[in-house]
Amino acid sequence: MYIFIIRRFLxxxxxxxxxTLVAFLIIQLIPGDAAQVMAGEAASEEQLEQMRENLGLNEPLYVQYGTFLADLVxxxxGQSVRTDQPVMELVAPRFWITLELAFWGLVVAVVVGLLGGILAATKQNSYRDLGTMMFAVIGLSMPNFWLGLxxxxxxxxxxxxxxTSGWGxxxxxxLPAITMGTAGAAIIARMTRSAMLEVLGEDYVRTARAKGVKERLVIYKHALRNALIPVVTVIGLQFGYFLSGAVLTESVFSINGLGRLVVDAISQRDFPVVQGTVIVLALTFVLTNFIVDILYRVLNKRIEIN
Amino acid sequence: MTTPLFETKNLKKYFPVKGGVLNRKMTDVKAVDDVSFAIHSGETLSIVGESGCGKSTTGRAILRLEEPTDGEIYFDGEDFRKLSKSQLRKRRKDIQIIFQDPYASLNPRQKVKQILDEAMAIQGVVPKKDRPARIRELMEVVGLRPQQAERYPHEFSGGQRQRIGIARALSVDPKLIVCDEAVSALDVSTQAQVLNLLKDLQRKFDLTFLFISHDLGVVRHISDRVVVMYLGKIVEIADKKSLFDSPHHPYTRALLSAIPVPDPERKTERIVLEGDVPSPMNPPSGCRFHTRCPFATEICKQEEPELRTAGDMVDGHQAACHHMEEIVEQYGKTPSVQE
Amino acid sequence: MAATDKTPILKVEGLQTSFFTHDGEVKAVDGVDFEVGANETLGIVGESGSGKSITSLSIMQLVESPGKIKGGSINLTGEDLLKKSKSQFAKYRGNRVSMIFQEPMTSLNPVFTVGHQVSEALRIHKKLGKKDARQEAIRMLKLVGIPAPEDRAKRYPHELSGGMRQRVMIAIALSCDPELLIADEPTTALDVTIQAQILELIKNLQESSGMAVLIITHDLGVIAETADKVAVMYAGEVVEQADVKTLFKRPLHPYTKGLMNAIPRHDVDMDELEVIKGTVPSSAEMPSGCRFMKRCPYASEICETHPSLATPTHNYGVEDDSGAVRCWIYTEEWDTATKKQEVQ
Known part of the structure; x- marks a missing residue:
């Protein structure tokens, strides 16, 4: 297990x-002169030179990347080119808000999704199953912002x-949590249903029944533990999507989160802020996946041998 | 003695096991470890053993479906391992394989006639215009109605599908057919039908079979000679009569005595083997059977026994056991069944 | 051997189990009767599609949808299990009646330890506390011949071999000291040397506990070795029933005979295997008369009428009344019917 964690970490x-490389290149890949784009059409030559100096654009690329990494550690x-505030100070508080929002969205998605999936699977092809799955399709196809509104x-x-709005x-x-969690709930419900249906047909479920285990326990203990294994991966991915997809929900409910920050930064061509946000989001995504992998492994004892 | 149709010498197939932080090769699973045997034209040689003994891997390695780690393979006098990929493809028509689950190897979207036609087209053995006639002939040979060639694989029962598998193998006029647990998934009555068919076909077309099975009853019925494998090694090789009437290796004796006889009046004196087959990743030292062998002594732990012929063994009968003379003397020739 | 004078532990009468599919009703088990006494082993033998496994699942009420037990009775020491409610029957399952299955590799839950899975039944039925159940589970693992049971109890199923897993299944099944053990192809997935160990184990455990054993298999060798009585099933019906020695000495039903001559044996040479022609008919093409008719070498006109399972009275050698066979040949009607044919 430890070997696995270390290997996965490496x-x-x-x-x-x-x-980091992709985030770093954001500034390099802006068509034309990045300084010009950020400073605007009206900027004087001195202002541009100052901007280049501030951004370190005059150094060779690898030096820039090295400095970038060293700073990152x-x-x-860096600093916002609009407000001169350190990007970290701008990103950190908003990141917590978005994280909180994504967390509650995930709670809704997981609770509703798991329950819906189990209810549907245990009565396959019944009205209950049909109804749950219909809700799932609706939930999945409904645009996020419209549902929020x-x-x-x-x-x-x-x-x-x-x-109506705000956070705290x-x-x-x-409302924001439901708005965010609905599509995820639908995906998790469908996934749980198919995983449960597969597991309920397994020999060990029959063994559990043959032992005299009550049907409720057969489902929630013997079957669910196994059905969760593929579902956990989906849940982890959902969390990542929630973080990056928070923009719309945050806009609808006027929540001052990371999504809002990045939208504003893009419209103001404040690229260091965009870069900082991208890095924070991407690293969170990577970390989530890392945790999911370990969780998957804890749930599924069988992989250890392979 | 004539040159055999097929021969393999010191065949080895190791599978690397990876592990550790850097996922480097830790050790090998020695699935097949130094196996030599020959098959003569027109005979049926069987490889028998329990799961994990390496019998199926041997079958795949000699066909180069899995590239052997080491060893020589001669087919029809030709060095089979020296063939390039394209030469090998051409040679494949001479050696066909029939698997346990014919359904998995039959394309469900193709009609039987397409399956057979394709097999012939790939090898270019039968000109296109002659193929329909040949398909009809093949269907009849394996005991199916020619009209059934219009059907899809799922419309057939398990036994019939195995007949289709046989027809496909026959379609390219092979010299050697490898049957890998070909009748194991079938019910007794269907199994008997397919076994009889294989025997008939052998007589009719002078076929050579390598028959891989775990079922000693089936092996006795179909074989001329038998190879017994345990943990990647041959422990005994003999003509059928010698093997069943006078087995020399204690593993062969235990295997034979373990099979339940369909006759309640016969008392079986059983050599019950303790424990499980050890892992081929870390096989026991010396004789690989010594951990389960009731006759094992110190020498068995240290020295690996070679295949050899003891005093009364005939017709190329060989076994790899340090103590076979004493065992046979003490416990008699046939181990298992007493009237 | 058999203790047939007492009330049987299990008595199955007229059991019918059907599957209701889109293509109509498939009668998987159609009117099956048998009984097993204490310390006795009944073997049910048949090929795939004979209904032998569905029979055993019906006794455990584990038949899954769209399958349904349609009729008959299943008596356990005089109580009809089919008349019990679901929750009442749950108290019997795994307690007084237990079952082991064909696939030891997949029959244990991969995410729980072996010890947990063995102690579960003890906690449910014997109401043992966590610690006591664990102690008892370790004792059971030891009883079924698992080396180092304290250590193995902490392992997960994938860490054990097939033979070991089947021993664990047996430990689970026997943990509550059942009156009846149903073993559905318990050794089919195992190697012969392991099969020998497992069959030996079941036999020894039966001797010490006196339970009734119902063993379901396609392997006549396993039957000959383990059973006291045998029921041969074909297409959902019992076609022949006899004590094991009688059955193997003089099989009566043409299907039983065919089956015996179709097995390639390791202990005798057979030049050509006898073949039962054709395959088991599907439910759509099931003959209304004798179900074996189309594959039977002796079939005659009278076989168009469905025969009943009865004590043979005609055309067999030894005088004894221990068996029953579902075939017209062994009735008076056969002689009259065939004579009539000869005259015509």
């Missing part, structure tokens, strides 16, 4: 290098139960 290194992501209209404006109070969690 495999992370090239991925992380790749991620010190958690220095509809929820807001119903619960905030018509019923007045929940606040516990009441403000519900």
């Amino acid at each position: 495999q992370l290194i090239p991925v992380i290098i790749g991620v 010190r958690l220095d992501l 509809m929820l807001m209209y119903l619960f905030s404006i018509e019923l007045g139960w929940l606040p 109070d516990w009441q403000q969690i519900f």
Whole structure:
């Protein structure tokens, strides 16, 4: 197990290098002169030169990348070209908000998805199964922002139960979390259903029944533990999508998260901020996958031998 | 003695085992470890053994479906291992293989006649215009109706599918047919049909078979000579009569005595082997059977026995055991069954 | 040997189990009767599609949808199991009636330790606490011949060989000291030397506990070795029943005879195997009369009528009444029918 974790960790290194390289190249790949693009049409020659100097654009590429990495290790992501604030200071608080939002979205997705999948699988081809799967299709095909707006209209404006926007109070969690989690719930429900159906046909489930284990335990203990193995991977991926997909939900509910930050930064051509956000998101994604891999391994004792 | 149709010398097939932090090769699974035998034209040689003994790997390695790690293979006097990929492809028509699950090797989207036609087209053995007639003939030879060639594999029962597999193998006029557990998945009554068919075909077309099976009953029925394998090694090789009437290796004796006899009146004196077959990744030192052998002594742990002929063994009968003379003397020739 | 004078442990009467598919009803088990007494082993032998496995699953009420037990009764020491509610029957399953299956490789749950899986039944039925159940599980593992049971109890199934896993299955099945053990092809997936160990183990455990054993197999060798009585099944019916010595000495039903002559044997030379022509008919083409008719070398006109399982009264050698056969040849009607044919 430890060997596996170490090996898996070593495999992370090239991925992380790749991620930083891509993020680094963002600035290099801007068509034309990056400084010109950032500084705007009206910038004078001195201003441009200053901008190049600040961004280190006059150094050879490998030196720039080296400096970039060295800064990164010190958690220095550079400075915003608009506000001169360190990017780290801009990103960190918003990152926590987005992380929190994604977490609650995931809670909704997992709870609803697992329950729906199990309910559908244990009564295959019944109305219950059909109904659950229909909801899954609707949930999957409904655009995120539209669902958010509809929820807001119903619960905030018509019923007045929940606040329309903002982040911080516990009441403000519900609507964005549901908005975010619905599509994930649908995917997890479908995945759980097919995994459960497969597992319920396994010999060891029959063995459990033959032992006299109650049907409820057969399903929630013997079958679910095995069905979870493929589902966990999907859940991990969902979390990654939630982080990057938070933009829309954050816009709808006026939440000041990472999504908002990056949208604003792009429109203001504040590339260091874009770069910083990309790095933070990508590293979180990579880390999530790492954790999922280990979890998968813990759940599935069989891989250890192979 | 005539030159054999097929011969392999010191055949080895090792599978690397990877592990550790850097996923480097740790050790080898010695699936087939120094195996030599020959098959003469027109005979049936069987390889028998329990799971993990290397019998199927041997079958695949001699066909170069899996490249052997080491050893020589001669087919029809030709050095089979020296053939290039394209030469090998041409030679494949001479050696055909029939698997345990014929369904897995039959394309479900092709009609039987297409399957047979394709086999002939690839090897270019029969001109296109003669193929329909040949397909009809093949269907009849394996006991199916020629009209059934219009059907798809899933429309057949297990036994019939195995007949299709046989027809496909026959379609290219092979010199040697390898049957890898070819009847193991079939019910007793269907199995008997297919076994009889194989015997008939051998008589009719002078075929040579390498028959790989775990079932000693089937092996006794079909073979002329038998090779017994244990953990990648040959422990005994003999003509059928000698092997079943006077087995010399204690593993062969135990194997024979372990099979339940369909006759409640016969009392079987069983040599019960303790424990499981050890892992081929880390086989026991000396004689690989010594960990389970009731007759093992110190020498068995240290020295690996060679295949050899003891005083009363006839017709190329060989076994690899340090103690076979004493065992046969003490326990008699036939180990298992007493009236 | 058999203790037939007492009430049987298991008595199955007129059992019918069908599968309701899109193509209609498939009668997998169609009116099967048999009984097994304490300390007795009944072997059910048949080829795939004979209904032998469905019979055993029916007793455990483990037949899965679209299969359904349609009729008959399954009596365990006089109580009809089919009349019990689901929750009532759950108290019997794994406790008084246990089962082991063909595939030891897949019959154990890969994500729980062996010890956990053995102690589970003990905790459910014997209401043992965690610690006691674990102790008892280790004792059971030792009983079925697993070396170093304390260590093995902590292992996961994939760390054990096939033979060891089947021993674990037996430990699970026997943990609550059942009155009846059903073994469905318990050694088919195992190598012969391991098969010998497992059969020996079941026999020894039966001797010490006195349980009734129902062994289901396609292998007549296994039957000859383990069973006291045999029922031969074909196409959902029992076609012949006899004590084991009688059956092998003088099989009566043409199917039983054919089966015996079709096995290639390792202990005798056979030049040509006798062949039962054709295959088992599908449910759509099942003859309304004798189900073996189309494959039978002796089939006659009278076989168009469905024969019943009865004590043979005609055309067989030894006088004894221990067996029953479902074939017209052994009835008076056969003589009259065939004579009539000869006259015509």
